[in-house]
Amino acid sequence: MHHCVTVNGSSLLFCEVIPRSTYGWCPGERYCSDSQGFTAQRDLVDARPRSYNGRRTPSRYRALLRMRKAKRRTVESSNRATDSPDTLFSKIDAQKTAVKRSLSSAATIVWLRGRGDLRIHDNPLLLQAQRLNEPLFIMFTWSSADADKNYGFGEAQRVFLFSAVDALNRALNMRFQQVIHYVRLSDDAGLEEYLQLFHFLEASLSARTLLMARRYEPPLLQLDMELECTLTKQRKWKVYTHNMHLLHEPWTVAYDGDATSSAGHFGTLLPFWQAWQRNADLPPEPAAAPSTLPPAAALERCEPRTPACCEKPPPLAGDAFVDRTTRCAPFQFVTSLVETGLHPVRPGTKRWDTVLLGSWAVDEERVRAFLRDFLEHRLPLYEKNKSRADLEVVSRLSPYLALGMLSAREVFHATRAASRRLAASERSKTFERRLIWRDLAYWTLYMFPEAVTTPIRSHYASQEWNEDPRLLAAWQRGSTGYPIIDAGMRQLWQTGWMPQNIRMAAASFLVEYLNIHWIHGLQWFHRTLIDLDIAINAMMWQNAGRTGLDMWNFVIHPETSARSSDPTGAYVRKWLPELAQLPNAYIHAPWKAPESVLSSAGVQLGATYPQRIIADLGAARKQSQAAVLEMRSRSMPQFFNADGYDRIRVPVLKAVSLPHERFQQTATADNTVWRHVFTRREFREAPFATHLPHETEACDRQEAQLLPKDSTRAMRGNGDAQAAA
Ligand SMILES: Cc1cc2nc3c(=O)[nH]c(=O)nc-3n(C[C@H](O)[C@H](O)[C@H](O)COP(=O)(O)OP(=O)(O)OC[C@H]3O[C@@H](n4cnc5c(N)ncnc54)[C@H](O)[C@@H]3O)c2cc1C
Structure with missing residues (x-):
């Protein structure tokens, strides 16, 4: 039997489900993972029934009742006029404190998305949760939209992500008696649905604090910003976002191809690396794992279950099914990671995932041991042999860095420490530079948000x-x-x-x-x-x-x-x-x-x-080269400078002060300048569309403000790419 009820008068609806074994997720039950999926565990949740208009009383409402009672007592005692004003005020203060304390049992939500956040070590979300010391609710959400073909997880990576989340859940369970709560979102989940989810958590856990890792893919960054703004402004949430993925975020490296760099062309690794070193402090040292975590927050009611709540109209006359269908929340708390739909292999189809996972470690301890093994045995060979596919000396850390099972800060500092112990001939400049290359990739995406689908030139x-x-x-x-x-x-x-x-x-x-x-x-x-x-x-x-x-x-x-x-x-x-x-x-x-x-x-x-x-x-190469030359001959003249280098429009970075302190600079689409970028000699020397004199002048003036003349610059592309090739 299911009831749909409104929360706080908002349009959000959720279902109270009378415990049914098929769903499992009901008062009195929580879930722990095993390697196959998840098994229900009882008695982790306070299941005592409370009455509130025939329903269970939300904890926030209970706190308000307590506050009213406290006020009433204060008024009664003041009416008795037996206390002096001082005693009275101190009593009121004490009661206020008591009420505050009861309200502060509100839960903190840690929201994991698999973008840099799947670890226990150097995890600012868990460390902040530890400091806040409020009941903790760790949640992982999945929607088909997370598998978006441009910005989502690819099929192979979903297999890895599945194992990583599962392993983290087990580690959290063993170390801190915490579990990850899994939420299956609808296929096209967007801002509206996330807001509904957080309203639900607010109603059922009195949650008002959200901790999450920052994401940098343009639509995801946009979504997170909108969510953060709505929750903080309209719902009075405290939302804390952390850099868990990069050494330095794009907006903190003051690089705009500045005139002081003579190392190479705009947007290539060398000048970015120089700016990175010049303008930013070293990335912070990684933090240890939290020693403890606050107790797990208990969900006091059953979660919305779309099929149960919405697809089966209760046979009550006048109870409009359509109304229920449209009003029921689309997300679902599910009992296992499998049920989120994250795993791309459907039951009954070929298990290609087992071969894929092969020898990759997925639990954090083994991953960190893998890093130590690299630093000890392969780092000394790296510089000399990094391009040898037959020797396997490279770190193979990329899958872990991509999901955040390993902190880039930890890899960076551990490598520096390990390098100090090596002979000069064994040290690697390239390895650290490659970690900075990662930051360059994010800087590029920040500057050119369409780069995943559209040519930057x-x-x-x-x-x-x-x-x-x-x-x-x-x-x-x-x-x-x-x-x-x-x-x-x-x-x-x-x-x-x-x-x-x-x-x-x-x-x-x-x-x-x-x-x-x-x-x-x-x-x-x-x-x-x-x-x-x-x-x-x-x-x-x-x-x-x-x-x-x-x-x-x-x-x-x-x-x-x-x-x-x-x-x-x-x-x-x-x-x-x-x-x-x-x-x-x-x-x-x-x-x-x-x-x-x-x-x-x-x-x-x-x-x-x-x-x-x-x-x-x-002959094949000549053909593809001809295709480029043909395109260049058709292109508008403003796309080339006088020496034949391609020109692109680059957003001008400007300092801004947004409420989010993290934004030191921002790029806007409507404020751009022309910049020239490295172009191969074979393309430059061939005929290309030439500027009209006034266009040349205007473009050159604009560019000259930002860059030294081309002839004074080293004609280099990406040194690392060249070396790797
Ligand atoms: C066409 C193409 C597509 C690529 N796609 C990806 C991708 O989707 N994900 C990915 O992580 N790497 C990608 N790379 C970069 C690179 O090939 C891998 O990072 C590297 O092979 C991973 O192996 P490793 O961890 O042993 O690297 P190592 O040589 O040990 O380097 C250490 C770390 O530095 C970073 N790094 C290395 N090379 C680059 C680079 N070129 N740009 C930015 N960061 C780098 C990675 O995080 C890597 O784990 C791509 C390269 C090419 C040519």
Whole structure:
């Protein structure tokens, strides 16, 4: 039996469900996780019935009753006029304090979303909850909107996210007797639904404090800001957001391609890195895990259950079903993570997730041990061998950093500490710089919020691309006939991960040789990477696709690059076992092997391993280059400076003082300047549309205010990208 009732006269409705075993989530029950899902545990919640118009009394209402009673007693005692005014005032104060204390049993909500927040160590949300010392309600929400194809979690990453949330739930349970409460939101959950959810928590837990990690993907940032503003302004909530993901947030690194940097072009790693070091303090030291957490807040009523509440109209005459359907809350508290719909593998379908998870650790202690192992054994080899796919010396920390199972601050400081113990020849400049590269990706997304879907060099949108779906499919499935590309793409498919230089080789192959739009590569990586990071993926694909701030100043040849990144052939042999018997001389170019070598290695091109999908790489490259030149010849002149460099519109950063102190600078779409960005010589030297004299002058004046003349700057693109390639 279900009742729908209004909360605080607002339109929010929720259901009181008389305990039913099928739902489980009812007074007297809470849930603990096990590795398979979740089992109900009884008696964690105070289930004593209270009467309030036939319903259970909300705790806030009880507090108000207590306050009224206290007031009445004060008036009564003052009427008796036996106390002196001083005694009377101190009594009133004491009663006020008592009332305050009872009101302060309001719960604190920690809201986890899997964007940098899935850990116990260096977790400012938990530390603040500890300080606030109010009953704690930890919640994880999931909606299909969280799997949005541009800004959401990709399919492979959802598998990883599922295991990470589950592992965190178990750790919280073991260490602090806390559980994560799971909420399934409707498919298109937006601001309205989140507000309903928080109204519900306000009504049922007297919650007025929300702690959450900041998100930086433009629509998510926008949503969080709106939510924060509405809750604080209209509902008097206290909302605290924390940086849990980055070393420095985009608005705290004062970088706008300033005139003092001579290191490289606007938006590339080197000048950003310099600005990062010059303008910002070192990231704060990571904090330890909280020693304790306040007791878990108990939900006193059953949560809204849309199907139960709304789909089955009670057979009462005059009780309008439509009315109930539209008024019932769309979200649902569910008893297990599985029920949130987060896991992408549907029951009864093929379990591709087990292979994917493979050797990845998912619980925090093992992840931190993994970091220690890297610092001890692989960091000393990193600088020299970071581009060797066959040696596996890179950290493989990206999946953990992407979800926040590991704090970037912890990795940064632990690396510095470990480096101090190493001989000078073993120290790595690159590793720390790569962590800062992450910050650059977020800075880029902040400055160019459309970067996930639209070329940053906007004139490149009109470039002609090859639309042949067979070529794209061959690239995706790892059957291009070029072993290093195929090995990488198969590793990606099976494990959700690839080393950096193999990602670069694969991206370069797609764009430069197949002339396929980089957006297809971005989308495929979005779907298949377990370390998917919206900002990094967008930055790297834009750069590979020549439309980003840092157009790559190189094209990666699939055979010659393979000989330097996999000189032993071990990487190709691991992921392409059908080529394992080929001698080193041919492992990266089986088409060059004599028939006798192929047959003794058991390789039959076209049967056991594919023929190359394009044989003449030189001609293919010329074609894609011609497509760029053709697009540039059609583009408006304002998109080039006099030297042939591409120009883009860049938002001007300005200092602002918003109520949120964290915003030191902001970018606005209506205040932009033209800036030139690194452009390859082969494009610059070809004819391009030229400026009319007055346009040239206006653009140059604008740019000169911000940048030194091009000729005084080093003609460098992204040093790290070049080194990695
Ligand atoms: C086309 C393309 C798409 C990419 N998409 C992603 C992505 O979605 N998510 C992702 O984390 N990385 C992405 N990268 C960057 C890079 O390949 C991975 O971060 C790296 O391979 C992860 O392995 P690792 O942890 O061993 O890296 P390490 O070499 O050990 O580096 C340490 C950390 O530095 C950061 N880092 C490394 N390279 C970069 C970079 N180029 N930009 C920003 N940060 C970096 C990562 O957080 C990484 O974990 C992409 C690269 C390319 C070429």
